[in-house]
Amino acid sequence: MRIARWLCALAAFGVPATAAAHQPVRLDTRMFVERVQTDINGRERRVLASADRIAPGDQLIFVVHWRHEGSTPAKAVAITRAVPRNARIDANDPGMEVSVDGGAHWGRLDRLWLPTPLGGVRRAVAEDVTHVRWTLPPGAFPGATGRLSYRAVAR
Structure with a gap:
């Protein structure tokens, strides 16, 4: 049952989110679990x-x-x-803003x-x-790409 809830939450990531008002930015979100494994030398590795x-x-x-797919700088x-x-x-993350009310205030x-x-x-x-929420660098040119990430703990 818990996996089903996570899959539903992850499915929401597949839907393009509003990057900004009328800006053609494509988003793709992936979720990973950080695991600690022991290598053949007995050392712990995070994967x-x-x-x-x-x-x-x-x-x-x-x-x-993210990828800027517009024709003018963002x-x-x-x-x-x-x-x-x-x-x-x-x-x-110093570059990340958060909302605690569904996105009304940041x-x-x-x-x-x-x-x-x-x-x-x-x-x-x-x-x-x-x-x-993160703000992209001003003047991101068409074709510009980037990657943002954040950490969380499963409850």
Whole structure:
């Protein structure tokens, strides 16, 4: 059952996301599990494995490949991705903004707040993140490509 939820979340990555208003940017997102294996010399090695089996506590790595397919240099292009519900992201990437309200507001995690049931507010934590966003370099030329990534832990 848990694998089915992850596959549904991963299927959403196959749908082209809005990179920015009317900017022709193609996105392809892949999810991997970081595994620790021991080599023939007894040393531990970290390897990326297919995410076909995920268990709570697994280290996940999401890789977003982008390609500018327009005919003019890009202006103010932001790449936005939803975070799967069963993942807690590592929001330490200085180039990444996060949202804790479905993409309505953006910022660094340490600067976001959420309302509490009793009318107060509390600081947002990694478990609250719903979306991640990066801004592409200004003037990205047609044909430009790049790769962005972020880490998460399966819940």
